[in-house]
Amino acid sequence: MTSLHSVVNLRDARKVAIFGGTHGNEMSGVTLVNMWINNGAEIQRSGLMIKPLITNPRAVEKCTRYVDTDLNRAFTPDNLSAPRNEDMPYEVRRAQEINQMFGPKGSPDAYDIIFDLHNTTSNMGSTLILESSKDDFNLQMVNFIKQAIAPTSCSVLLNEHPLLQYSTSRSIGKHPIGLEVGPQPQGVLRSNIFESMRAIVKHALDFIELFNGGMEFQPCMVDVYRVSEKMDYPRDKNGNITAMVHPNLQDGDWKPLNPGDPMFQTFDGSTINYEGGSTVYPTFINEAAYYEKQQAFVMTKRETLTANGIKAYKI
Amino acid sequence: MTSLHSVVNLRDARKVAIFGGTHGNEMSGVTLVNMWINNGAEIQRSGLMIKPLITNPRAVEKCTRYVDTDLNRAFTPDNLSAPRNEDMPYEVRRAQEINQMFGPKGSPDAYDIIFDLHNTTSNMGSTLILESSKDDFNLQMVNFIKQAIAPTSCSVLLNEHPLLQYSTSRSIGKHPIGLEVGPQPQGVLRSNIFESMRAIVKHALDFIELFNGGMEFQPCMVDVYRVSEKMDYPRDKNGNITAMVHPNLQDGDWKPLNPGDPMFQTFDGSTINYEGGSTVYPTFINEAAYYEKQQAFVMTKRETLTANGIKAYKI
Numbered sequence: 001m002t003s004l005h006s007v008v009n010l011r012d013a014r015k016v017a018i019f020g021g022t023h024g025n026e027m028s029g030v031t032l033v034n035m036w037i038n039n040g041a042e043i044q045r046s047g048l049m050i051k052p053l054i055t056n057p058r059a060v061e062k063c064t065r066y067v068d069t070d071l072n073r074a075f076t077p078d079n080l081s082a083p084r085n086e087d088m089p090y091e092v093r094r095a096q097e098i099n100q101m102f103g104p105k106g107s108p109d110a111y112d113i114i115f116d117l118h119n120t121t122s123n124m125g126s127t128l129i130l131e132s133s134k135d136d137f138n139l140q141m142v143n144f145i146k147q148a149i150a151p152t153s154c155s156v157l158l159n160e161h162p163l164l165q166y167s168t169s170r171s172i173g174k175h176p177i178g179l180e181v182g183p184q185p186q187g188v189l190r191s192n193i194f195e196s197m198r199a200i201v202k203h204a205l206d207f208i209e210l211f212n213g214g215m216e217f218q219p220c221m222v223d224v225y226r227v228s229e230k231m232d233y234p235r236d237k238n239g240n241i242t243a244m245v246h247p248n249l250q251d252g253d254w255k256p257l258n259p260g261d262p263m264f265q266t267f268d269g270s271t272i273n274y275e276g277g278s279t280v281y282p283t284f285i286n287e288a289a290y291y292e293k294q295q296a297f298v299m300t301k302r303e304t305l306t307a308n309g310i311k312a313y314k315i
Numbered sequence: 316m317t318s319l320h321s322v323v324n325l326r327d328a329r330k331v332a333i334f335g336g337t338h339g340n341e342m343s344g345v346t347l348v349n350m351w352i353n354n355g356a357e358i359q360r361s362g363l364m365i366k367p368l369i370t371n372p373r374a375v376e377k378c379t380r381y382v383d384t385d386l387n388r389a390f391t392p393d394n395l396s397a398p399r400n401e402d403m404p405y406e407v408r409r410a411q412e413i414n415q416m417f418g419p420k421g422s423p424d425a426y427d428i429i430f431d432l433h434n435t436t437s438n439m440g441s442t443l444i445l446e447s448s449k450d451d452f453n454l455q456m457v458n459f460i461k462q463a464i465a466p467t468s469c470s471v472l473l474n475e476h477p478l479l480q481y482s483t484s485r486s487i488g489k490h491p492i493g494l495e496v497g498p499q500p501q502g503v504l505r506s507n508i509f510e511s512m513r514a515i516v517k518h519a520l521d522f523i524e525l526f527n528g529g530m531e532f533q534p535c536m537v538d539v540y541r542v543s544e545k546m547d548y549p550r551d552k553n554g555n556i557t558a559m560v561h562p563n564l565q566d567g568d569w570k571p572l573n574p575g576d577p578m579f580q581t582f583d584g585s586t587i588n589y590e591g592g593s594t595v596y597p598t599f600i601n602e603a604a605y606y607e608k609q610q611a612f613v614m615t616k617r618e619t620l621t622a623n624g625i626k627a628y629k630i
Contacts, residue, residue, distance in 0.1 A: 031582070063606070063607075064379070121500040121502075121503050183500075184500075185436040185500035185501060185603050186500060186501050186502065186603060187436075187501065187604070187606065188436050188500075188601055188602075188603045189559050190559070190560075190565060190601065191559040191561065191565060192562060192565070194559060240349070241504075244505070244509060245506065246506065247506050250505060250506065250507070265506050267346070267350055286503055286505065287503075288501060288503045289502070291502065292378075
């Protein structure tokens with residue numbers, strides 16, 4: 001491995017954003033970001049500009065996921081380039097504003113790192129979400145965080161699927177990273193989830209500070225779960241669901257689902273088994289917000305990525 | 316006890332309603348009631364008219380608690396007697412419609428029994444909610460249900476508090492009974508919670524059928540938790556919360572909270588203890604919907620009620 005992977009020089013990271021409230025009812029990020037806006041001492045790091053932002057303040061005020069449309073799907077090229085117009089959905093206007101402040105997406109002016117803080121009703125524990133398997137910086141950061149919080153587990157979800165990837169708020173940054181912690185109901189703030197999220201952000205900022213300070217991070221391997229397919233609930237011809245996640249699968253995020261294993265339980269008590277050809281690792285199982293997205297869970301496959309070592313250079 | 320409590324004759328119960336979707340994002344009741352509207356075989360009982368109803372269809376459609384105002388607080392005398400007006404909040408109009416169909420509240424025409432199906436994000440398990448300690452019929456039904464589902468626990472919450480009682484949808488029936496099952500996030504349908512609720516409704520209907528069929532139920536004692544006080548989150552001068560439910564209290568519904576026990580954890584890590592003078596039994600701990608009602612949990616006291624025996628007479 002080390003023969004193929006060497007240490008690459010990357011520009012130091014100076015501009016970091018921490019987004020909370022991209023979904024207004026995911027309370028850990030909303031609360032942490034509001035706290036840091038009032039008093040940023042905890043997230044200050046030498047030489048770093050760190051900007052906490054409530055990305056969807058109207059949704060936060062209403063304690064709802066979104067007002068007009070899902071902000072975390074709104075950062076598409078079409079939306080970001082559309083002529084400004086007061087009839088636009090609120091979140092499209094807001095995406096344009098955020099893109100002005102923290103992007104523009106794909107440009108050299110974009111923020112170096114954007115963390116986006118989310119909660120899930122699924123039993124996923126702490127999860128870091130990556131959008132690229134080639135991003136050495138993010139893979140090194142993830143590796144650092146995993147080691148820092150061990151033996152507590154921190155899973156890594158890689159969503160590089162051409163059809164299932166979506167246009168996230170964090171995607172306007174050069175190194176986008178999602179942090180998803182659960183289980184927590186929408187509209188609820190649980191102390192254990194709050195403290196888990198806070199600890200991960202702390203370790204992430206420590207990593208960036210060490211990197212900027214000249215520390216060399218050696219090539220490393222990172223176990224990830226790669227998104228492969230989504231699975232909808234069984235539905236009738238009117239689109240109403242006709243079955244629930246099976247009790248054997250409920251809360252079993254990251255555990256293997258083998259061909260023949262129970263997957264759904266219909267309202268009349270019969271079992272629907274998983275009929276795929278190979279073992280998958282479901283996650284986002286029974287996430288509240290995904291009923292409207294026709295998704296009971298997402299299937300992943302396990303994979304080990306290798307990251308180049310990294311070292312900062314300053315311009 | 317039996318010397319003081321005898322068997323009273325009550326009129327048989329013929330009209331029964333099952334309400335779901337009083338809060339549109341509490342999915343067990345929504346799903347069960349929709350299922351029974353499509354196929355009522357499971358809830359049919361000899362000699363009984365049983366009517367399932369989605370009480371707040373607009374909130375169900377949006378998967379939100381309510382549209383304009385909380386329907387389960389809307390059945391006040393003022394609301395129910397107000398002149399109809401298209402500018403009224405949707406839920407007030409809907410309360411009037413429901414009162415016409417299943418009440419009028421306090422009249423001889425009102426439905427005999429109204430079950431209202433709810434979910435909570437709190438770790439309350441299965442809970443039956445009563446509004447009167449004097450209702451022999453409901454106490455006998457609760458006793459029957461508790462025995463039928465034992466050893467699974469079913470708690471009884473008695474809300475007879477003059478200031479904390481509220482004007483529920485079910486209050487238009489002669490024997491109102493709330494069924495609250497959790498923990499379940501808003502917008503999520505969990506199979507275990509669904510099946511627990513379904514089983515309790517089955518036993519409740521079995522009880523009514525036995526009662527109507529002439530079975531005599533002997534005087535009995537029922538352990539209840541009586542609502543005594545509500546507790547808000549610590550807040551700053553702007554109304555924002557400054558602390559979370561303490562991890563020792565989180566998920567500890569129905570367990571004793573003793574003077575000096577930890578109650579809240581502030582964001583800077585300090586503990587706020589319970590300073591009351593006597594042991595209480597908190598419930599609805601960290602319920603999502605109660606943040607807006609300034610309630611972190613409700614305190615209860617344990618009490619044992621004695622119910623008269625009951626036997627039906629027919630007119």
